[in-house]
Amino acid sequence: MKRGLFFLLAFVLFLSATYAFAEDDCGDCDRSLAPRLWVPDGDPAIDRLPLKSSKADIVIDGPIARVTVTQRYGNAGQRPINARYVFPGSTRAAVQGLTMKIGPRTIRAKIKEKEEAKKIFEAAKQEGKHAALLDQKRPNVFMMDVANIMPSDEVELTLQYSELLVPDQGVYELVYPTVVGPRYGGDPVALARDAEWVANPYVKDKADGGNSALVETGIQVHLASPIPVSDLRSVQHKIATNWLDDTRVEVGLDASERDAGNRDFILRFRLQGEQINSGLMTYEWNGEHYFLIMAQPPKRVAAEQVMKREYLFVVDVSGSMHGFPLDTAREVMFELLSKLRPEESFNILFFSGGSTVLSPSPLPATPANLQRAMDMMKAYDGGGGTELVPALKTAFGMPRTPDAARSIAVVTDGYISAEREAYDLIRRNLNATNLFAFGIGSSVNRYLIESMAHAGEGEPFVITGSNEAAGVGERFRRYVEAPLMSRIKAQGKGVELYDMEPAEIPVMLAERPIVVFGKYRQAQAGAAIELTGATAQDDYRASLSLADEGRRNPAELLPILWARQRLMRLSDRQGNDAELNRDAIVDLGLRYSLLTQYTSFVAVDETVVNHDAGATDVKQPLPLPQGVSELALARPVPEPELGWLMLLLIGLFSGECLIRRRDHGRR
Structure with missing residues (x-):
């Protein structure tokens, strides 16, 4: 007792x-721990915006993007400031460097274990020194702390990261996120774990004086390819382009873009028409040989026989979905439902703080039942919390059609803090069910969307607006009905391969290239790496000779990208089991100078500037993502x-x- x-x-x-x-x-x-604009004891006119600008310089060389983000902080007030800024990154980003510049002095940050880095930062903060600390809160959410910004100080922080761009059906996509959406924290345990960053303030509206236009946002892309570039377009921003020739182009924001920092910057393009740029790249570092294969997959063929199928749609109708996201979700649901066949069955679970189902048991996909589903969908306006994990538990426990393969489709913006709990649950309930995730909105939580789909052996979809809803139903059907290739293996011929990522290549659903990172040794003359697999028509085989290995500039990033791929397996998508891999994650972070959940970058200028060692803590307010209602900021x-x-x-x-x-x- x-x-x-x-x-x-x-x-x-x-x-x-x-x-x-x-x-x-x-x-x-x-309840989401996302407060409105707040500065403790501050003068709102001068103390609330220490971040002056955030600019990205992106170089795309072949399939690899190098991103340099420069953040400039300034103190226009009358007292020292400690600033905190929460900002997003790509889910595939390998964050590999941070420098701090104050006046003429430049300090390169060091990678340390997280607790050690925090102690170094706090000690410098108390001693009145300029210092910066970069933490990873999620693979796509980072937090920057800057200590002792003195009145009239200008501090420039430069972050570098790299990522691999993998085409889908021949289309390459660069995503540069600009804002972290508010997170719902219904779980007390997750709430306590994430309160440090989830509690970042959000501006209410432009009348609050804190919209993203007050922080200058700049994006510049330099795209170079060995083959011609075509179909270049921006999904959510107006852009200005300067074509140097048909293989090189410079892209920037159009002068009319005054509020660019409240939605993801998404740039799409093709290389040599419909073809995928296949090939092999290698690089030697610290006595080890690294390789990257991107091999074009076979053309998709329809399966001769399709299993009897049942679909369960789990649809988010919470407060953050109010308005534009829910309107888009309705269009997506219409697209998905319209592709169902009368002999198939389906059900819908709507969730916010609680959940409601269309029917106690699956319904045949007749016109009458499909209309009933859409009528119920139209009745929701968006409100309440985002209790995704309880909704998934309910979904996995729902009655199902005997002898039918079930596919679950989750439709949400992903604004929750319990990502790991969600895909832990999905992994434990795979059985004969796979899961597809549809992210709705201008700045969705891609970490959740991608991780849920990978945990559920499905595919992620991101729909930024109603103009992208068309065709999504057909893509979904293609992935569900006819797997492209199975039993995929990478083997060395005259060479030993090891430390491959992924170690086991799953069934291929999408028409995107097979991507394998790894290391090799003891290569003989004529050595090659072979890929094999089984398709609906024939066996697949591709051979890439090491003698034809790529020697282009981006190859120097292969060790870092390999380490990032391994981190994805050990950490990002391992849910709560990631703690078991802590030592391996720390070792990767320290050896390859990479930001991880257990390692941080810390920079300290040894000059004491704040002799009183007193400063006001200021949290940089964030704009709500474009189209997201204030209902995303629920009541306490x-x-x-x-x-x-x-x-x-x-x-x-x-x-x-x-x-x-x-x-x-x-x-």
């Missing part, structure tokens, strides 16, 4: 501290709920006292 009371007391105190933290910090927080849990917990604690304590008195009397 004492032990139970102890844990209950600890839980109540934890909740008390959590809500006290939220109220003390912002005065207008929400009412105070009486905490009161009821306290009454329960008092009641249990009183009950224990009575029991002890009774037992004492019996003695």
Whole structure:
């Protein structure tokens, strides 16, 4: 009994501290821990925007993108400031460097284990030194802390990362995220774990004076290819292009883009028409030989026989989906439902704080049932929290059609903080079910969307607006019905291959190249790497000779990209099991100078500038992603709920006292 009371007391105190933290910090927080604009004891006119500009310089050389992000902080106030800024990155980014420039001095950050880096930063902060700390909160969410920005100081932080661009059906896509959407934190455990970054303030609207236009956003892309570039377009921004020739082009934001920092920058293009740029790249580093294969897959052929199928759609109707995202989700659902056949069955689970189902059991996909589904979809306007994990538990437990292969399609913006809990659950419930994830919105949580799809052995889709909804149903059907290739293997011929990522290549659903990173040794004359697989018509075989290996500039990034691929397996998509791989993750981070969940970059200028060692903590407010309603910022849990917990604690304590008195009397 004492032990139970102890844990209950600890839980109540934890909740008390959590809500006290939220109220003390912002005065207008929400259940998602995303407060409105807030500066403690600050002058809103001068203290709330230490970040002056954020600019990205992106070089795309073949299939590899190198991104340099420069953030400039300035203090226009009258007192020292410690600034915190939460910002996004690509889900595939290998973050490999950070430098800090203050006046004429440039300091290169060092990679350290996270706790050691934090201690170094806090010590420098207390000693009144300029310092910067870069942490990874999610593979696509980073947090920058900058200490002791003095009045009139200008601090420039430069972040470098690289990523591999993999085409889908011949289309290459560069995604440069510009804003982190608000996260719903319904789970108290996840809430406590993520409160440090999830509680970042969001501006209410332009009248608040804090829209993204106040932070200058710049994007410049330099694209170079060994073969002609075609069909270049930006999905969500107006761009200005300068073609140097048919293989080289410079891309920037159009002068009319005044508010570019509230949605993902997405650039799409093709190389040599419909063909995929296949090939082999190698590089030697620290005595090891690294390779990267990108091999063109066979053409998709329709399966002669398709299994009987059932579809379960799990649709987000929470507050963050209100308006534009939910309107787009309706169009996506119409596309998906319209592709169902009468002999197939389906059901829909709508979720926000709770969940509602279209039918207790799957329905045949008749016109009448499809119309009933769309009518129910139209009835939702968006409101409440985003309880995705409970919704997935309900979905996996729902009745299913016997002898039918079930596919689950999740439609959401992904604004939750419990990503790992979600795909842990998916991995435990695969059985005969695969899962496809549809991200809806201008700045979706791609980490969640991609990870859920990979955990569910399906495919991720991101739909930024209604103009992209058309055709998504047909793409979905193609992936579900006819797997492109299975039993894929990479083997060395006259060479030993090892440390390959992925070690096991899954069934290929999409028409994107086979991508394999790895290392090789003991290469003989005429050595080659062979890829084999089975298709619906024939066996597949591709051979790439090491004698024809690529020697172009981006090859120098292969060790870092290989390490990032391994991190994805050990960390990003391992859910709560990632802790088991902690030592391996730390070793990769330190050896390859990479940001991970257990390693951080820290930079310290040894000159003491703040002799009083006192500074005001300021959190850089973020804009809401374009099209996301303020309903994404839910209201706080009412105070009486905490009161009821306290009454329960008092009641249990009183009950224990009575029991002890009774037992004492019996003695």
